[in-house]
Amino acid sequence: MEAKSSTDLLRRVKSVNGHMRAVERMIEEDAYCIDVIKQIQAVQAALNKISVQILDGHLHSCVVTAVNSDDARERERVLGEIAEVFEAATKV
Amino acid sequence: MEAKSSTDLLRRVKSVNGHMRAVERMIEEDAYCIDVIKQIQAVQAALNKISVQILDGHLHSCVVTAVNSDDARERERVLGEIAEVFEAATKV
Amino acid sequence: MEAKSSTDLLRRVKSVNGHMRAVERMIEEDAYCIDVIKQIQAVQAALNKISVQILDGHLHSCVVTAVNSDDARERERVLGEIAEVFEAATKV
Amino acid sequence: MEAKSSTDLLRRVKSVNGHMRAVERMIEEDAYCIDVIKQIQAVQAALNKISVQILDGHLHSCVVTAVNSDDARERERVLGEIAEVFEAATKV
Numbered sequence: 001m002e003a004k005s006s007t008d009l010l011r012r013v014k015s016v017n018g019h020m021r022a023v024e025r026m027i028e029e030d031a032y033c034i035d036v037i038k039q040i041q042a043v044q045a046a047l048n049k050i051s052v053q054i055l056d057g058h059l060h061s062c063v064v065t066a067v068n069s070d071d072a073r074e075r076e077r078v079l080g081e082i083a084e085v086f087e088a089a090t091k092v
Numbered sequence: 093m094e095a096k097s098s099t100d101l102l103r104r105v106k107s108v109n110g111h112m113r114a115v116e117r118m119i120e121e122d123a124y125c126i127d128v129i130k131q132i133q134a135v136q137a138a139l140n141k142i143s144v145q146i147l148d149g150h151l152h153s154c155v156v157t158a159v160n161s162d163d164a165r166e167r168e169r170v171l172g173e174i175a176e177v178f179e180a181a182t183k184v
Numbered sequence: 185m186e187a188k189s190s191t192d193l194l195r196r197v198k199s200v201n202g203h204m205r206a207v208e209r210m211i212e213e214d215a216y217c218i219d220v221i222k223q224i225q226a227v228q229a230a231l232n233k234i235s236v237q238i239l240d241g242h243l244h245s246c247v248v249t250a251v252n253s254d255d256a257r258e259r260e261r262v263l264g265e266i267a268e269v270f271e272a273a274t275k276v
Numbered sequence: 277m278e279a280k281s282s283t284d285l286l287r288r289v290k291s292v293n294g295h296m297r298a299v300e301r302m303i304e305e306d307a308y309c310i311d312v313i314k315q316i317q318a319v320q321a322a323l324n325k326i327s328v329q330i331l332d333g334h335l336h337s338c339v340v341t342a343v344n345s346d347d348a349r350e351r352e353r354v355l356g357e358i359a360e361v362f363e364a365a366t367k368v
Contacts, residue, residue, distance in 0.1 A: 006119065013116050020112055024105045027098065033150035034173045037143050041177070044136055044184040048366035051129050056359040058125035063355070067343040079339070081126045082358065083332040085133065089365040090324035091275050092136040140274035148267040155263070159251040171247070174266065175240040181273040182232035183367050190303065197300045204296055208289050211282065217334035218357045221327050225361070228320055228368040235313050242309035265310045269317070276320040 005057055009050060016046050044092075055085065097149055101142060108138050136184075147177065189241055193234060200230050228276075239269065281333055285326060292322050320368075331361065 020043060026036050059082075066078035112135060118128050151174075158170035204227060210220050243266075250262035296319060302312050335358075342354035 006122065010116070010119050013112070013119055017109070017112050017116060020105070020109050024102070024109060027102050027105055030098065033146050033154065034177060037146055037150075037177050038180070040139050040143050040146075041180045041184050044139055047132050047136055048184065048363070051132050051366065052359060052363045054125050054129055054132075055362050058129075059355045059358055062125065064343055064351070067340055075340070079335045082335055083328060085126060085129050086331050086362055086365055087324070087328045088130070088133045089362055090327065090368075092133050092140065092366075140271070143274065144267060144271045147270050151263045151266055156251055156259070159248055167248070171243045174243055175236060178239050178270055178273055179232070179236045181270055182235065182276075184274075190306065194300070194303050197296070197303055201293070201296050201300060204289070204293050208286070208293060211286050211289055214282065217330050217338065218361060221330055221334075221361050222364070224323050224327050224330075225364045225368050228323055231316050231320055232368065235316050238309050238313055238316075242313075246309065269310060269313050272314070272317045276317050276324065 005053065009053060012046065012050050012053075016043055016050070019043050019046070051085075051089070055082075097145065101145060104138065104142050104145075108135055108142070111135050111138070143177075143181070147174075189237065193237060196230065196234050196237075200227055200234070203227050203230070235269075235273070239266075281329065285329060288322065288326050288329075292319055292326070295319050295322070327361075327365070331358075 019039065023036060023039050023043070026039065063078055063082065066075050069075060111131065115128060115131050115135070118131065155170055155174065158167050161167060203223065207220060207223050207227070210223065247262055247266065250259050253259060295315065299312060299315050299319070302315065339354055339358065342351050345351060
């Protein structure tokens with residue numbers, strides 16, 4: 001990952017972690033169920049954006065390198081991983 | 093929320109928060125992108141289970157109370173919230 | 185389901201089916217992969233809206249009736265179904 | 277797309293279309309709401325598998341070609357599309 005996008009990512013993940021600590025407190029304090037679910041759904045939307053940003057960086061670095069390499073097995077592995085996380089993304 | 097399920101929920105949320113701190117460290121240490129995405133997807137699957145557990149408790153407590161009450165506006169509000177979180181669930 | 189919302193639902197489902205026949209043709213005619221995926225994703229977004237509309241009607245009819253009834257088993261069954269489709273919604 | 281996988285894809289899409297016609301009939305015949313929602317969710321799971329299969333074929337054909345080409349703009353376009361459908365997949 002490049003330095004700049006890595007800093008931005010870290011900031012986003014720290015923000016998610018702040019929101020997740022809030023979820024923990026909400027459950028400890030017996031908050032209204034729907035408010036907790038909405039907070040969790042907001043966290044999941046933020047995590048989706050983080051995953052997209054990471055994948056975008058990955059496509060433009062590792063994937064380009066692997067596809068350009070002469071190592072067919074490595075190329076296959078890297079392309080298979082993209083299909084794998086895409087499949088998981090359709091389920092979470 | 094009932095005491096027992098609340099304890100179980102809290103345990104699950106603490107576990108998610110542990111995994112999210114691991115995601116933070118992975119990004120700080122410049123871990124392999126696909127490993128970070130997979131970790132995030134595992135967190136999202138755990139969050140889905142937590143939301144389902146919270147909704148299940150909510151349906152059997154607040155929703156039953158509201159539907160049985162004579163307050164039509166309150167009943168409408170509570171049923172509308174279920175539709176709302178269901179709609180959001182199809183998007184995250 | 186009430187007559188009016190049922191007509192609207194049917195119209196939406198027929199529209200989805202029209203788009204799915206288009207997907208079938210796109211594959212027969214060897215269309216560009218990404219265009220097919222985007223068309224499928226548009227269908228899925230439309231199906232999400234249809235599910236939300238059906239659930240909303242269900243909450244205001246069957247769920248209210250079941251929760252108000254004296255039949256505890258029936259009430260349990262109906263509330264359990266809501267949790268079940270919510271859980272599935274977090275996965276598709 | 278290669279001939280063999282295209283035949284398999286077409287078979288899957290035709291199967292989805294058969295299930296969607298069943299959904300249409302269910303709504304016309306005023307079937308139980310939850311049964312309709314479950315049928316729609318089954319269709320969405322099938323559509324997810326179809327999208328994954330199409331993306332997998334795309335990665336091993338167009339993406340490899342574009343990444344290996346000297347055309348930086350074309351490479352950028354193809355990688356951007358992958359990120360785009362991944363983003364949409366996290367939302368439907």
